[in-house]
Amino acid sequence: MIIKDVELKTWGNSKALRIGKDEMAALGLSEKQLGLRMVVENGKIILTPKKSYPETIEELFADYDGTVLSEQDRYEWDEPVGRELL
Template sequence: MAQNSLKIAKWGNGQGIRLPMAVMKLLSLKVGDELQMKVQNETIVLVPKKEKKLTLAERFANYDGPTEQKEIWSDEIVGKEEI
């Protein structure tokens, strides 16, 4: 991809740059996505922030609530069920 020059512009009380659509498409970015910024050797590096998908075990690793289970099935008619 060819290098583009980006201009820093005033954006509300801060400053911002606009990313070209070609870059957005190349990296599968959309409005609202987050980028992590690193400064390395006087160079700004932007990296798309990817949320790690947790496994079920990872999601419950720190859970310390109740783990009791009970059957809640009933054959009673409780509403307007049609059989």
């Protein structure tokens, strides 16, 4: 566990937080994988490394609530115009 006091710095019109090498290693982030998911809730900021692709079928459908698209939500495909396989 890393506990550290940090300061927000100005970056354009925003504020920025620098994440050091030790914190990157603790999060398992490489120099190439820099995506994080930020959740602000109950006065806290929670940063979680964001995966590029789901690793399991459960992760792929984690946000799916099981509802079937209604007729209004379905995409209306046009008639075939070339040599599409049906």
